Amino acid sequence: MKGGELDPKLQAELDKCLRCGMCMAVCPVYAAEKDEAAVARGKIAIAAAVASGDLALDDREVIDTLFNCLVCKSCMTACPSGVRFDRIMLSLRAAIVEKNGLPWLKSAIFHILKQPARLDTAMKMGARLQGLVFRDNPGYRAISPRSPFAMLGRDAGFGADRLFPAPSPRPLRDRVPEVVTAPRAKMRVAFFTGCSFQYFYPETGLDLIQVLTENQVEVVVPQGQQCCGTPVLVHGDAATARTLARTNIDVMERSNARYIVTGCGSCGSAWQHEFREVLREDPAYAEKAAHWAARTYDVSTLLTDVIGYRRPTGAVDAVVTYHDPCHLKKSMKVAREPRDILRTIPGVTFREMSQPDACCGSGGSYGLTHFDTSSDIARRKAADAAGTGAGTIATGCPACMMQLLDGTHRFGNGQTVRHYISLLADSYRRTAGIA
């Protein structure tokens, strides 16, 4: 595949890179591997070589390198010339899919999994995710084989050294009515749960709903909502990402809610940025995507900046540190609000780690396809968190919660990992004498 087939807008984006290498200071993959091909500057050079025909896009070595990226967007915060590296990465991946199809890409990624033991882990994780994410969406059964997880196979158990949350036997949306009313409600918002709250952390989702209702906010939890599409988008499957975006927008249009609230940086980022991007040229949906993008809040922002939340009074005795999820901080620009909330909880002693916004190494399926690097990144995070002496690591994204849980189990001292909203919910419950 030669450069002529790449989007001309991509070339302009590649041209913006000065090769200054500032991205090396913040790239988690580079910090672990210390190889130029790991960092954005190197990947841009590879993309430029593809554009000029020096390298083939569907070369397995090129694929291998392009997928060695968490799409955490850290590089974009350090880039002096504002290169939209996420766009470069996603459009290259989409170009691969367009050229050779998803099954080809799956086998190419499969090829990355060289170590049999890791492959085993990956297969099991994939089987669970595939089975779960698309389980109760009969309409989407059809697309499930196209999901990146489909390549990972079906049966087999997890490696003994890994700790993942067990998928809940009762998903979140089975546990709540579609509309959760609040006494003397001032506002109605829609909770976009995302897959992780739905299947792995339904209790955290319930905490989020409780905090909102205690603040006189009525919560719609639309039953028809789907995956936000980030997992398929980062694997180049823009078509499925578009379908999911349209369905989600339709669902929200019917919700009668003023705002969309998320508790996951990737889901919120999808609503604020990715839906607009993938639907940019869709006449029926571009405007709707922009409408909801401006009305999507991380729950912390809604609480601190939009409604002015009720200050918690119940004591939660804990030393807490906070991990900034990449997509929450670097894409949604939310970093102050969760800290503000934690600091208002009586009994909480807040301690910053030295690099709270360094990526935890999760990156969706990255931990499966690039196990060693992901583990190395997780090890650094665990050491930084342990250095604070905090017994609780709070964060604002369920995907980070999974990675941190595994990381503290393997490399840390087994700290408790909580979503910040659960700590606030704990405090409210203590006041009410429930806990």
Next chain:
Amino acid sequence: MSDQAFATQLEAIVGAGNVRTRKVDLVTYSYDATADVPRRIPDVVVRPANTGEIQAIVNLARARGIAIYPRGAGTNLSGGAIPLAGGIVLSFQRMNRILEVDAENLTATVQPGVVIEELNNAVAPHGLIYPPDPGTVKTATMGGSVAENSGGLRGLKYGVTKHYVMGMEVVLANGDKVRFGGKTVKNVTAYDFASLFTGSEGTLGIIAEITVKLIPAPKFRRTMMATYATIEDAGNTVAGIIRAQVIPATLEILDRKTIETVEAYAHVGLPLGAEALLLIEVDGMAETVVECEADAVIRTVAEHHGELRLAKSGAERDQLWAARRAALPALASLNNTVILEDATVPRSHITGMLLACAEIGRKYDLVLGTFGHAGDGNLHPTIVADRHNAEEMARVHRAVEEIFQTALQFGGTLSGEHGIGIAKMRFLGGEIGESGLNLMRSIKDALDPWHLLNPGKLVPAREAPHEGR
């Protein structure tokens, strides 16, 4: 050059995981941070773990006549890390350990792959700093910055890299390992080898270990910004501050084009229409001394009609610094190619040099902003252009040449801190003459008669001078 047998021999030295031969990897070692210089894909990238491995690589390469290009993080601005003749890129990314921080002797000993900021983080708990602070402190390596003799924002008061290198371990082209210097403040034993290898741009030997001097971190500082209606007033302020016997830690200048671009880019509240801006920071160990120096600066600014803003808090200091930090990103946002020069003049000619740079920009119809270290005469005339426009790039080259000539006419130098590398090699004779070039060649030939180490950089070949930029 490279064949499978050679790669296998390298693997025997450093291990299979530390030899890169895939094209996709090699492409990423074909460049450094320098704009508008040739690129070349190396034949192989090798990542040694210790001095012994470096010696074995050098011996193997010499036997095969294959060039070696040492590389830290590849952030230099003179083409120093580009493998011009293919061959071996020797990456220091695995040799990245801080070997010792000796707070009693105020020294640190590091492997070359340590990032400058990591060293500063490691010495900070001792109340110490390693002062050289190029704009790339978060990414550049100690080995690279010693080889390039990097400067930085604090050069005026604290000097540059060469003032901090106390000792080294170096692998020579003949495969020998030599150690010299060390932790003593005084040392006149043998030639001053640390000075010879610092700034040698990888052409004389491969630096494998470095011992540097540390200093106590200043405890107090005052930060201010002054804007001016004329460049002359700003230039006279710089001279006036030095005449008042104040040596600021930072004395930075931005010209009108840079101010306008920064304001449009970052909206930090700079006065549009100002011809120049100075960012001034004084620091020291005693509050009264720092206050005294700040007062002298404030008086000097007023004498020269500057409009002063004084930072009263850490947040206000950050605001003042934001303008300087945004200078390069703001200019870079204007087009796809940024030619960042570092022509340097004696401090007394700062005004003349700033006016000349602006005039050169107009003459060649280019977007040219100048900012830089006014206190030490080290300016960064920065040209922003479209690399796909050959006609414009030709004008850029003529403008750059004229900037160099102007700097030399003012009694200045081609490069204050970026080095010669590929980018400025053809101008070298203009500054040091044929006898100077011959001295460089003699030194190069004495230490590396095989021209094994970073060939094509810094030292122009005898017969056919390198013409390309």
